[in-house]
Amino acid sequence: xxxxxxxxxxxxxxxxxxxxxxxxxxxxxxxxxxxxxxxxxxxxxxxxxxxxxxxxxxxxxxxxxxxxxxxxxxxxxxxxxxxxxxxxxxxxxxxxxxxxxxxxxxxxxxxxxxxxxxxx
Amino acid sequence: xxxxxxxxxxxxxxxxxxxxxxxxxxxxxxxxxxxxxxxxxxxxxxxxxxxxxxxxxxxxxxxxxxxxxxxxxxxxxxxxxxxxxxxxxxxxxxxxxxxxxxxxxxxxxxxxxxxxxxxxxxxxxxxxxxxxxxxxxxxxxxxxxxxxxxxxxxxxxxxxxxxxxxxxxx
Numbered sequence: 519x520x521x522x523x524x525x526x527x528x529x530x531x532x533x534x535x536x537x538x539x540x541x542x543x544x545x546x547x548x549x550x551x552x553x554x555x556x557x558x559x560x561x562x563x564x565x566x567x568x569x570x571x572x573x574x575x576x577x578x579x580x581x582x583x584x585x586x587x588x589x590x591x592x593x594x595x596x597x598x599x600x601x602x603x604x605x606x607x608x609x610x611x612x613x614x615x616x617x618x619x620x621x622x623x624x625x626x627x628x629x630x631x632x633x634x635x636x637x638x
Numbered sequence: 639x640x641x642x643x644x645x646x647x648x649x650x651x652x653x654x655x656x657x658x659x660x661x662x663x664x665x666x667x668x669x670x671x672x673x674x675x676x677x678x679x680x681x682x683x684x685x686x687x688x689x690x691x692x693x694x695x696x697x698x699x700x701x702x703x704x705x706x707x708x709x710x711x712x713x714x715x716x717x718x719x720x721x722x723x724x725x726x727x728x729x730x731x732x733x734x735x736x737x738x739x740x741x742x743x744x745x746x747x748x749x750x751x752x753x754x755x756x757x758x759x760x761x762x763x764x765x766x767x768x769x770x771x772x773x774x775x776x777x778x779x780x781x782x783x784x785x786x787x788x789x790x791x792x793x794x795x796x797x798x799x800x801x802x803x804x805x806x807x808x
Contacts, residue, residue, distance in 0.1 A: 558735065559735060559740065559744055560743065560747065562641075562735050563641075563744060563751060566642060567750055567751050567754065570751055570754035570758060571754060573703055573754075573758050574754055574757055574758045577703070578761055581766050582766075585769055585773075588773060591776060593780055597783045597787050598783055600787050601783060601787050604794055605790060608790060611798075618797075
């Protein structure tokens with residue numbers, strides 16, 4: 519018969535759970551653990567290892583370079599110039615009367631005001 | 639050796655000596671922790687966190703890396719020195735795992751993670767993190783501008799490719 523252990527005894531035995539687990543394994547039949555539980559901790563530790571590797575790589579290699587020779591602002595100015603260039607190019611393409619943008623816009627306009635296009 | 643899963647720090651007394659004593663006993667930075675300040679008035683919570691921050695700063699413990707020290711308070715939205723959430727259920731689920739006795743492969747992986755965590759704590763994260771925060775707005779701006787440039791570039795490529803398609807079809 520299995521006796522139930524009271525809370526007081528439980529608190530006295532705190533810290534010895536691992537030892538009881540070992541005894542249980544030796545004497546009783548082995549419990550079949552769920553497959554999910556089997557891989558759950560393994561997967562967690564694997565992800566944790568990857569996370570810590572990324573942190574160490576960042577603080578060990580990338581951060582010192584970033585702090586000593588920071589080129590962020592130079593790259594920002596270059597990127598802003600590139601953005602302006604692309605916007606101008608886009609504007610030129612969109613402004614053409616034959617562009618898709620203009621065609622779609624006229625379609626919306628005509629639909630909204632009920633204008634029907636007459637064939638030339 | 640323990641799994642790096644969330645543990646709660648219960649702080650009843652926030653005076654300096656008590657905090658020091660408690661923080662020395664805990665392994666902050668070696669396992670994720672959280673402090674639940676729900677129910678505490680905002681002002682007193684902020685005062686207590688300031689005291690906690692000063693001591694952690696002295697001990698050169700970073701509250702973000704390698705393991706976070708989360709603060710739970712419904713009224714605090716963001717703090718520069720601590721990661722904050724409004725409720726306990728919003729804590730990252732990555733660090734919420736049921737522990738059990740580990741097996742061989744798990745123990746060897748845990749050894750590796752412990753080694754990596756100790757290595758990262760030796761990298762003077764706290765000092766470098768402060769410097770990084772100063773240049774952080776620029777990196778965010780760079781990311782934003784680069785995304786815009788990529789968007790315009792891909793749009794231009796598509797627009798330039800379309801007339802060619804029409805010519806081919808026509």
